[in-house]
Amino acid sequence: MAKAVKNSSSARAVVSDKREAILRAGIKVFARNGYFNSKVSDIAGEAGIADGTVYLYFKSKDEILHSIFDRAMAEFIEEGKRELAESGTPADRLKRIAELHLEKLGADRELAIVFQVELRGSTKHMQEFSAAGFHDYLDIIRQAIADGQASGDFRSDIKPIVAAKILYGSLDEMVTNWVLSPKSYPLAPMAGEVLKILFGGIMAR
Amino acid sequence: MAKAVKNSSSARAVVSDKREAILRAGIKVFARNGYFNSKVSDIAGEAGIADGTVYLYFKSKDEILHSIFDRAMAEFIEEGKRELAESGTPADRLKRIAELHLEKLGADRELAIVFQVELRGSTKHMQEFSAAGFHDYLDIIRQAIADGQASGDFRSDIKPIVAAKILYGSLDEMVTNWVLSPKSYPLAPMAGEVLKILFGGIMAR
Amino acid sequence: MAKAVKNSSSARAVVSDKREAILRAGIKVFARNGYFNSKVSDIAGEAGIADGTVYLYFKSKDEILHSIFDRAMAEFIEEGKRELAESGTPADRLKRIAELHLEKLGADRELAIVFQVELRGSTKHMQEFSAAGFHDYLDIIRQAIADGQASGDFRSDIKPIVAAKILYGSLDEMVTNWVLSPKSYPLAPMAGEVLKILFGGIMAR
Amino acid sequence: MAKAVKNSSSARAVVSDKREAILRAGIKVFARNGYFNSKVSDIAGEAGIADGTVYLYFKSKDEILHSIFDRAMAEFIEEGKRELAESGTPADRLKRIAELHLEKLGADRELAIVFQVELRGSTKHMQEFSAAGFHDYLDIIRQAIADGQASGDFRSDIKPIVAAKILYGSLDEMVTNWVLSPKSYPLAPMAGEVLKILFGGIMAR
């Protein structure tokens, strides 16, 4: 029985390893060629398994992409929530969110490419993604801003949701630029630049 | 001679009409299904012509997408430059650019979808696009900001290029949200919202 | 009326000129690319006319090829018959036929290419061609040989039709080699070489 | 282990069988319709496999034709060389070559059609083919004739290469006639007829 347990556990580990390998391979291949120009056999090859094996772990090519998004978003959201939960001024919380956003994507260029490029690659994916996690993510930002308004730290004549989109859009643009740039530079520090402007505006006082 | 002129002019008009019809059909079909899920025969059908006729005006499916981008970008840039040329405070110029951006895309939802979704849909297109027109566009914004700093209207401790990306990213995000939203609302007014925050920041004074 | 005649005659001349131009263009284009890789528009372009005009003179692309064969064969046969009609020993007649064969094709490399390559390019064409003119041509050769046997000039223990095929096949091979050879050499002199062997055999006496 | 061996061997056999089946089907279909009028799906259908399967064994339709030529030529050359190697008078060697030529093609009418018709069907194929194996083949014949001249069996006032072309051209013509003939007759015996004339000439002594 010990054997059985061990087998089962190692089997599960293997399952998890293969699934993981396919996802990593998918990120790499999708980042390189784009979703539609990537073949399932490319992913299988990159993962070091046979083509057919992919279908033991994923129902379709599309599901691989979905899983990449879902898993990354779940981590994103989870970390975002953790930061929110920790006490701190609303401004600090926004700062942490922005830093996390850029650190996360800046640490995994291939994942960033898939996010910036493929997620946008079809209304279908974007809408599904929106439904899935994007809205939650945006809401975390919005909440921090609303809290700042309640505490008097932030101006009260702005709409929190608009400000949240501006922050998100700004960060997104930084990532997109970084992804497409032939130059290699650290992404995370851009968080400070963005917030300096977002907090203080560009007008001279 | 009148006849000749008329013939020649109508012939040119027909050519131009058909090219135009294919581009409009392409925008519609790409917006609906995405580039890779759109068939050339869909576009031909939408344009009311035979499949083969498409190839009298475009060398390939890909060239249709390119032409859509190129033409729209050319207009974009041209209008952007015109606004810049007109005198006005740097702040006014940014305002006009933002309004134009949203008016333009807000007036043609399908074109907006293609831009927001397909352009992002492949690094290939994005890089070509970047090379082509995007950089010029961003530079127009950057220049306005730099001018504002020179005139003392804008803070001098921010990097114009970063602020330009923030404005662009914010506008882009507004468009993306609008495009994906099931709700129908006017896009152009968001320009004011964005600039209120970008100009003044979100911090309370 | 003079005018009408002139018109009519020049009209006929034009018709004939265009037909001729298309056939020449066809020979050139088919020789260059082969029948299946040649486009009707290539031929039209080469002939300096519009695509549609081709169909005023020929029912189809296939008919152009046919006409090329038919016309050339008619000339071939006619000249062959004239040589036969002229008195001369059977051996002289064979000599003239062989010379004519190689002179004719050697004088028009493009026509030779079409004959050697395209005519063989499909059983369909070959069978039609056989039915049309090839059989007549071979029969002229056969007759000369039979005459030579009757006159005692040629061995009587060989089948005239076989000897005719051998002569034809030999000449054909000379043409094929000449057509495919990167080297440029006069084709006609090969007639003597061929007949020297055909007449005397290769055995030493 | 026996199992492994058997599997491996049967696997290889299957691969080989399928490749073989496609080649046979290609010969049949090309012989029936000609290369350009044959669809890959015709070949697949004839071979009893799916269209896509063809591409697991051949890169393109063109490669199928090439493989047909290459394989047949390799056999041709090999047998030709074997005959040459065996001692025998030059005349005997020529006889064996001629017999083999006609036996080989006479035994596989479809292959003969493809050779006579398709190989000639394009200068492209002919030139590649020439480069590949035809020259070798012709050289074997030429060598036998040159040997005959050296031994005094053959006349020394003829050019071996010309005589070789005459033999080849004659045999080729026999095959072409046989292929196109509606009548069914054995091809191989023509070898004797051809050589009787080639050896002795047609002149009476």
Place this chain on the structure above:
DNA sequence: AATGAATGAGCATTCATTCAT
């Protein structure tokens, strides 16, 4: 007669997915 824009049937090739082993 001449044009050349328009047509639309036709086809090689790809690749996500299945399934026998």
Place this chain on the structure above:
DNA sequence: TATGAATGAATGCTCATTCAT
């Protein structure tokens, strides 16, 4: 579980032919 050979639906593009002018 894993494999990878086999499948066959799907589609961009070509080009012979037509026809309105």
